[in-house]
Amino acid sequence: MLKLEAVNAGYGRAQVLRDVSFEAQAGEITCLLGRNGAGKTTTMKAIMGVLPLMSGAVRLEKTVLSDLPAHVVPRHGVGYVPQGRRLFGDLTVGQNLEVGRFSQRESESTLEEILQLFPRLRERYAQRANTLSGGEQQMLAMGRALSLRPSVVLLDEPTEGLQPSMIVAIRDVTETLRDQGVAVVLVEQRVEAILALADRAALLENGRMRGVVSGEALRDDPTILARHLGV
Template sequence: MLEVSAINVAYGHAQILRDLTFSVKAGEILCLLGRNGAGKTTTMKAIMGLLPLLSGEVRLDGQKISSLPAHQIPKGGIGYIPQGRRLFTELTVAQNIEIGLMARGSGREVLHDVLALFPRLRERFHQRAETLSGGEQQMLATARALCLRPKVLLLDEPTEGLQPSMIEAIREVITVMRDRGVAILLVEQRVDAVLSVADRVAFIENGQNLETLDADVLRADHTILERHLGV
């Protein structure tokens, strides 16, 4: 589904990613884990074409997408929920979702499906996004991305700063999308959240691969997390 092959990325003269390689299959949740500054958010931006690659490539369903302009990549079926959500806060919930629908020409049936996943957004449909709680804003950012009917969903720390009930709501939606066959790449600092949803975990450090393991291995042996993360 999504293949990231030996990508190298730099900010100016500082190289951040070094031959980073991984893949995410349809119906799988792969979590990127690493210490702060390991290159996780940079990886997300590189996949979305927001940062140029020095070398390497990104493929979706076998087709190279890393040479496409950034605005074309979501149209191919990649939804991205960045850290900080990036909503149009002065617009209503309905208008934010409409932007997501327009991006890939989705119809009313997609709208109804998204609102079924997030019933609280239906209640807030005509409120401005800036009036929502942090958890509701995260729901809206996720709903907008799902309007693309994505094959692949990228989430960058979706539970950051949320209360437990909101974390559980987001976790349930991520699991539903995985069960529908969506490939999910998750960046998450909360180890408990990772272990509750991930199928595999890829550890990175200084922009390089360390190892990729089945999440069941980590659930059984927490010393691996201690070795890589110090937790």
């Protein structure tokens, strides 16, 4: 279980997150909801240690992730797919996946599992990342994150700008991860995706938590999304 405890974080003197607390359980998809500027991406960066905390803690089981250097956090089982993907564009698909597998012992079996999840990556294995379509790049970014065999995966706007067929493929893999017992934290603005995927939702507004609701509650009362996404 991933747990944020009264997390305060920001950029320099500009504080963005104020006492943010929520949990992400294994085998569940937790959607982090809020309007643009609410602090969703900042929360992801705080979990990964990219953004040091002002106070509070981020825990994964017994490990205090917020006490670790950012480059060590993934080794404890946290995969991160940032908004914008951030691939190594001049490297091939295979080389990008190899980067993700540096600290993974059973690297060959892991690679095969990823290629089974994303058959398109097998087809494009020797192709440079910067020549892929947007959907293929998103698959590669997710594949690279999964190379660590993470117990937690953070997905920041994974379907942004993708065509419908790619959106379906990303959604299916996200559901597969949940079924495999992974804790997924998902930032998503597409209402239909949230309603289809969310087991629970953490509601963020102006850097503060406004509650956690179940996926059933979201589906029963669509006005919750309207209030927190502005749609």
